[in-house]
Amino acid sequence: MQTIELSGTIGLIATAILTLNVLLGMMLSTAYKSKKWWQKLPVKIVSININDLHNYTGYIALATVLLHAVLIPIDPSSKFRWMDILYPFHAPHQSNIVLLGSLSLFALIIVMITTQKIIKRKMSFRLWKNIHLVSYATCILFIVHGLLMDPELKDRPTDWLDAEKILSEICGIILIAAFAIRYKFHLSSKTK
Numbered sequence: 001m002q003t004i005e006l007s008g009t010i011g012l013i014a015t016a017i018l019t020l021n022v023l024l025g026m027m028l029s030t031a032y033k034s035k036k037w038w039q040k041l042p043v044k045i046v047s048i049n050i051n052d053l054h055n056y057t058g059y060i061a062l063a064t065v066l067l068h069a070v071l072i073p074i075d076p077s078s079k080f081r082w083m084d085i086l087y088p089f090h091a092p093h094q095s096n097i098v099l100l101g102s103l104s105l106f107a108l109i110i111v112m113i114t115t116q117k118i119i120k121r122k123m124s125f126r127l128w129k130n131i132h133l134v135s136y137a138t139c140i141l142f143i144v145h146g147l148l149m150d151p152e153l154k155d156r157p158t159d160w161l162d163a164e165k166i167l168s169e170i171c172g173i174i175l176i177a178a179f180a181i182r183y184k185f186h187l188s189s190k191t192k
Helices: 003-028 050-074 082-086 095-115 125-132 134-148 163-191
Strands: none
Touching: 003 050, 003 134, 003 163, 050 082, 050 095, 082 095, 095 125, 095 134, 125 134, 134 163
């Protein structure tokens, strides 16, 4: 397996982990423990600390995204330089799509930094929450990046039926459905 293929595989893993992480974050924001459906689940599931799982998946996602990005310039056939990852405006392949990936990486780093207890304590809850809401935009960026980026860096058009793209499509559909459900919950909690 070439380094660029490994990077693409790790990017897919990161997409799945980020999707799970966002879903866990949405659960945490909805007082899920008081819901009847949650209380009916098996004890082993109910006993899982969702907050810890959300934090761990966030760190794992960040590590996989960083590894995905770091592997690209290591492969000489990619023609990417380190600067092309951080400042992709002149990237050798699909610079606009690489930009979406870079922006999602930066947004993820900002969310992770502001989640650290020492920093979170120095911020108002509203400021922290507003920064944390960047996660929703980050989801859109990483899904679109995964859908449109050619995994072999040959600047080919998207093959929507490719297995890799189907994983990104499924994650995107799950996230859109979750956003809609979360928004509906938000509206119903305002009317109570």
